[in-house]
Amino acid sequence: MKDWILKLVIAALFLYNLLFGNNYAQANQLAHIDVQQLDILPVIENLASADNLGESRKEDWRRFREIVKGTEKLEGLFTLYSSEDFNKIYLEIQPDQLNKDYLATVTLESGIGESGIYSGLPLADFLFYFRRVNNNLHFVIRNVKFRAESNKPEQRSLARSFSDSVLYSLEIDTIDPHSKNILINLEDLLMNDFPGLTPLLKYSLQADYHLETSKSYFGNVNSFSENVEIDSIYGFSSLEGSDLVSLPDSRALSLQVHYSFSQLRENNGYIPRLADDRVGYFITAFQDFSQNNAQEQFVRYINRWHLEPSDPNAPISPPKKPIVFWIENAVPFEYRNAIREGILMWNKAFEKAGFKNALEVRQMPDDADWQPADVRYNTIRWFNSLDAGFARGPARVNPLTGEILDADIIVDANMLRSIQQGYRAIIEVNSSVETKPCQQQQVSLPTPFFSSDFCYGAESSNQAAIGALTLSLLQNATPTSEAIKEYVHQYLRSLIAHEVGHTLGLRHNFHGSTMLAPDELNNTVITQSKGLAGSVMDYLPPNIAPQGIEQGDYFPGVVGPYDEWAIEYGYKKIPQTAQEVILPEAEKSFLEEIALVSPQPELSYATDEDIWDINPLANIWDMSSDVLVYSQWQMDNARVMWQRLDKHYLSPGESYSNLRVLFNRVLYYYFRNATLLSKYIGGQSFRRLHVSNDTSWAFVPVSLLKQRQALAKLQEYVFAEDAFRFSPQLLNQLAPSRWQHWGSPVLDNRLDYPIHDRILRFQTEVLRSLLDCDRLNRLQDIELKTLPGQALSIPELFDTLQKGIWTEVLAPEKPQSISSIRRSLQREHLNILLEMALRTTDAPEDGRTLAWYELRQLQKAIDSNLKQLSKTLDIYTLAHLEVSSDRIAKALNAQLLSN
Known part of the structure; x- marks a missing residue:
C-alpha cells in the first residue's frame, strides 16, 4: 500500500x-x-x-520518451543515455550549460606499437562550449589567445577580431518542451574522427587510412559530478595498407580514444603566477588588449598545481589536497619501487617551498573500476612498442589560468628492456652523432590536436645501454647481478623524477649537469646530499667513473639545487600578512626576491632553445663543469672497452652478431663525447640574466686557452693517425645478424663491417661542424667582443686543423706513407676548403679567402713532397697527393678565371 x-x-x-x-x-x-x-x-x-499539452509539445515528449526508452541513464556533469543494444549514446544539455566553458582532454588509449601510434599518447586538450543555433548545436573550441577585461571597451571588439573554431555542427534530436533540455546523439560528434586520426595516420604511416563507421563503436561510458568519461573505438582501413610489422594485416587497424569532458575549475581560490624567464616553467601566454604596454605584448602565467597549505601559519605544512600519482597496474612489479622513489624525490623540493608530503604515490588496484586516462587520476603508465623507446610527462592545464589539472606519464618498456639486454641487444645503433631534445620539439602535423614532444627517447636508451655495457666490460657484472639491478633502479628512478618534474610545470634545464667538478662526480657524500647535477631536468648520461676511480652514483638520487629553487618560485606561498592577494601582479615583488638569486652558478638555467652550437655549458648528455675532462674520461673508457671486446668477450655458443652491436655502441659513445668538445670552438656561455647590481654579462666567450685545449683533444681523439687502432681479429668478428623475419629485417648494406665508412662518417660530422658558416661567423664576431689576442681567430682555426690533418705533408718527421683512414679524412678536409674557395657554401668572405690561402700553402707543401719523396712513397700515397694537388690547381685557376 x-x-x-x-x-x-x-x-x-x-x-x-x-x-x-x-x-x-x-x-x-x-x-x-x-x-x-x-x-x-x-x-x-x-x-x-x-x-x-499542445500537440507539438506532446510530440516532443513522445520523441524524448522514444529515444531514452530502454537506455541506461547516467547522471552527472552531463546526463547520458546509453544503449548497448544499438551502440547509441545521447547527451542531455541543460540551458544553463550552453555557452559555458568545459575542458576536453583526448587520449589515444590503444595504439599499434610502432610508427608514432602508441598507447597513452595525449592527443589534445582544449577549452570548448556548446552553442545553439536554430536546430543545431555547435561544438566550439574557445579562442583563449586574446583577452580583455570584461568591463573594458576592448572586450567588445575581440569576438569580431579573432574567431573561435566551430568544430562540429550537430543536429538536435529533440528538445524537452518545458525544461528546454537539448538531446543530441553523440555518434554525430565522436564517431566522425573527432581527434583527427585520419591525417595523423597518413602522416605517420604514409598510407591513406579511412574511418569505417561500421567497424567503430563506443566502449566504456561514465558520467560523474565533474566529468564525463567516454571511450570510442575507431576502425580504419586502407586498400594498400602500410609497411607495418606489428599488425596481422596492415590493411585494417583499430584505435581506442578516451575522452574526458570536465567542469572547468573556476573561483576555487587559485591565483595565476607570473612567469620569469630566469626560471624554467611551461607557460600559458595570451595577449591582453586591455593593457597598453609597449614593451611587452603578452601576459605569461606559469603552469603549476593548485597547492594550498592546510596550516597557512606554519613554516611547513601538508597541503590541503596533495598531488597524488597512481602507478598503473600494468607496471611490472620489479619497477614499482623505483617509480615510487622517483615521484617522491620531489618532496624535498616542496619542503623548501613550505609543503610537507606534497606528492603521494598510490598503487592502482588490479580490479580498479577506472581507467588511467580518466581526468580524475594522475598516473604513471606503461606501454609496449617495437620502436618507440621514450618516456613523456605531459600535463593538462586550464588554458585560462595555467592551473595544472591532470598528468599522465607514459613510459615505453623498451627503455628498460634495452638496459637489461644491455650488451645483448639485437639492433644496430643509430649512427647519427647529434640528436636534439624532444620534449619541446614540435612537429607540425595535419591535425590541430597532435604534436610530438617525446622526452627521454632513443638516445636515453642508448646512453643507459652503454652504461650497462661498461658495467659488464669494465666491472665484469652479469645481467642478473646486483650491480645491474641497482643500475636499472637508479636509471628508472631518475627518469621518473625527470618526467614528474615536467608534470609539475618544469621545463628542461640543460645547464644542470655542470654543477659538480669532475673530481666530485663520484663522491657520494656530495652527490647523495647536494645532488649529482644541479637539476634532474637535464638530459644526463650515466656517470661512468674513469679508470682508477671508485664508481659513485650512476644517476641522481635527489633533486638538485636548481630544482628546489624552481619549485620555490612556482609554489611558495606569499607570506600570511599579504594573503589578500587576488591579482597575479600583486606577487611581483615577492617573486622578484626569489628570482634575484639566479646568478648563482648552481641555479644556472638553459632550456631547449638555448643549447644549439653556441653554449658548451648547455649540453645534452654531458656531465661536470669541465666537459673537456669528462669527455676525455669517457673516450678513454671506450678505448678500454674495445680492448676487452677484442679478448674473447662473448660466451661460448653466442653469435658474433652480438659483438657487432657492442662495437657499434662503443664507437657511437666515443664519437658522441667527441662532439661535445667541438662546442668549445667559437662557444659562448649564455645566461638568462636581468640587470642588477652585479657585473655579469649575458654572453661570455669561451677562453682562448679552453678553445685551444679542445682543438688539441679533437686532434688526439678524432683526427690523429693513431686515434683508431683495431686488431684484424676484432674487425673480422663483427658479423651481422642473419635473422630475417618481421621486426628483424636483414639490412640492405654490406655484409662485412664498413670500418672506413663508419669512421669517416663520424670524422666528417665533427670536421664540418667545426668549419660550418655559423661557427665562422661567430668566431669573427667574438673578435669584437674580447680584447685583442684573447679570441680564437678563423686563421688559427684553419691553420690548426690543416696542420693536424695533413701532418704527413706539412710537418713530416720522416718520409712516410699516409694510411687509408687519414687519406679519407684529408680528402674530406680538402673538399670543405674547395667548397669555400669556389663559393658553393655560405661561408663568410674572410672564410673564403682563408680557404684559398690554406689551399695554396697545402699545394706548395704537396708539390715539394712529391718532388723530394716520390720514389719512396707507396702508390696509394703518391696517387692521393698528386690528385690533391691537381684538384687544388684546377680550383684556384677556376676561381681566377671567374674573377
Whole structure:
C-alpha cells in the first residue's frame, strides 16, 4: 500500500514539473527515486497525453520518451543515455550549460606499437562550449589567445577580431518542451574522427587510412559530478595498407580514444603566477588588449598545481589536497619501487617551498573500476612498442589560468628492456652523432590536436645501454647481478623524477649537469646530499667513473639545487600578512626576491632553445663543469672497452652478431663525447640574466686557452693517425645478424663491417661542424667582443686543423706513407676548403679567402713532397697527393678565371 501511495506522489510531482516549466530530471531528484524503476511510466504517459499539452509539445515528449526508452541513464556533469543494444549514446544539455566553458582532454588509449601510434599518447586538450543555433548545436573550441577585461571597451571588439573554431555542427534530436533540455546523439560528434586520426595516420604511416563507421563503436561510458568519461573505438582501413610489422594485416587497424569532458575549475581560490624567464616553467601566454604596454605584448602565467597549505601559519605544512600519482597496474612489479622513489624525490623540493608530503604515490588496484586516462587520476603508465623507446610527462592545464589539472606519464618498456639486454641487444645503433631534445620539439602535423614532444627517447636508451655495457666490460657484472639491478633502479628512478618534474610545470634545464667538478662526480657524500647535477631536468648520461676511480652514483638520487629553487618560485606561498592577494601582479615583488638569486652558478638555467652550437655549458648528455675532462674520461673508457671486446668477450655458443652491436655502441659513445668538445670552438656561455647590481654579462666567450685545449683533444681523439687502432681479429668478428623475419629485417648494406665508412662518417660530422658558416661567423664576431689576442681567430682555426690533418705533408718527421683512414679524412678536409674557395657554401668572405690561402700553402707543401719523396712513397700515397694537388690547381685557376 505504501509503494502505491509513493508512486502516486512521484507521478504528481512529475506532472507538476512537466506542466509548469520544470523538467523530468528535476522531478526525479525531488523524490530521490528513479521513476523508471517504479513502473509508473504508463500512469505518467496517460496523464501527459491528456489535452493539457499542445500537440507539438506532446510530440516532443513522445520523441524524448522514444529515444531514452530502454537506455541506461547516467547522471552527472552531463546526463547520458546509453544503449548497448544499438551502440547509441545521447547527451542531455541543460540551458544553463550552453555557452559555458568545459575542458576536453583526448587520449589515444590503444595504439599499434610502432610508427608514432602508441598507447597513452595525449592527443589534445582544449577549452570548448556548446552553442545553439536554430536546430543545431555547435561544438566550439574557445579562442583563449586574446583577452580583455570584461568591463573594458576592448572586450567588445575581440569576438569580431579573432574567431573561435566551430568544430562540429550537430543536429538536435529533440528538445524537452518545458525544461528546454537539448538531446543530441553523440555518434554525430565522436564517431566522425573527432581527434583527427585520419591525417595523423597518413602522416605517420604514409598510407591513406579511412574511418569505417561500421567497424567503430563506443566502449566504456561514465558520467560523474565533474566529468564525463567516454571511450570510442575507431576502425580504419586502407586498400594498400602500410609497411607495418606489428599488425596481422596492415590493411585494417583499430584505435581506442578516451575522452574526458570536465567542469572547468573556476573561483576555487587559485591565483595565476607570473612567469620569469630566469626560471624554467611551461607557460600559458595570451595577449591582453586591455593593457597598453609597449614593451611587452603578452601576459605569461606559469603552469603549476593548485597547492594550498592546510596550516597557512606554519613554516611547513601538508597541503590541503596533495598531488597524488597512481602507478598503473600494468607496471611490472620489479619497477614499482623505483617509480615510487622517483615521484617522491620531489618532496624535498616542496619542503623548501613550505609543503610537507606534497606528492603521494598510490598503487592502482588490479580490479580498479577506472581507467588511467580518466581526468580524475594522475598516473604513471606503461606501454609496449617495437620502436618507440621514450618516456613523456605531459600535463593538462586550464588554458585560462595555467592551473595544472591532470598528468599522465607514459613510459615505453623498451627503455628498460634495452638496459637489461644491455650488451645483448639485437639492433644496430643509430649512427647519427647529434640528436636534439624532444620534449619541446614540435612537429607540425595535419591535425590541430597532435604534436610530438617525446622526452627521454632513443638516445636515453642508448646512453643507459652503454652504461650497462661498461658495467659488464669494465666491472665484469652479469645481467642478473646486483650491480645491474641497482643500475636499472637508479636509471628508472631518475627518469621518473625527470618526467614528474615536467608534470609539475618544469621545463628542461640543460645547464644542470655542470654543477659538480669532475673530481666530485663520484663522491657520494656530495652527490647523495647536494645532488649529482644541479637539476634532474637535464638530459644526463650515466656517470661512468674513469679508470682508477671508485664508481659513485650512476644517476641522481635527489633533486638538485636548481630544482628546489624552481619549485620555490612556482609554489611558495606569499607570506600570511599579504594573503589578500587576488591579482597575479600583486606577487611581483615577492617573486622578484626569489628570482634575484639566479646568478648563482648552481641555479644556472638553459632550456631547449638555448643549447644549439653556441653554449658548451648547455649540453645534452654531458656531465661536470669541465666537459673537456669528462669527455676525455669517457673516450678513454671506450678505448678500454674495445680492448676487452677484442679478448674473447662473448660466451661460448653466442653469435658474433652480438659483438657487432657492442662495437657499434662503443664507437657511437666515443664519437658522441667527441662532439661535445667541438662546442668549445667559437662557444659562448649564455645566461638568462636581468640587470642588477652585479657585473655579469649575458654572453661570455669561451677562453682562448679552453678553445685551444679542445682543438688539441679533437686532434688526439678524432683526427690523429693513431686515434683508431683495431686488431684484424676484432674487425673480422663483427658479423651481422642473419635473422630475417618481421621486426628483424636483414639490412640492405654490406655484409662485412664498413670500418672506413663508419669512421669517416663520424670524422666528417665533427670536421664540418667545426668549419660550418655559423661557427665562422661567430668566431669573427667574438673578435669584437674580447680584447685583442684573447679570441680564437678563423686563421688559427684553419691553420690548426690543416696542420693536424695533413701532418704527413706539412710537418713530416720522416718520409712516410699516409694510411687509408687519414687519406679519407684529408680528402674530406680538402673538399670543405674547395667548397669555400669556389663559393658553393655560405661561408663568410674572410672564410673564403682563408680557404684559398690554406689551399695554396697545402699545394706548395704537396708539390715539394712529391718532388723530394716520390720514389719512396707507396702508390696509394703518391696517387692521393698528386690528385690533391691537381684538384687544388684546377680550383684556384677556376676561381681566377671567374674573377
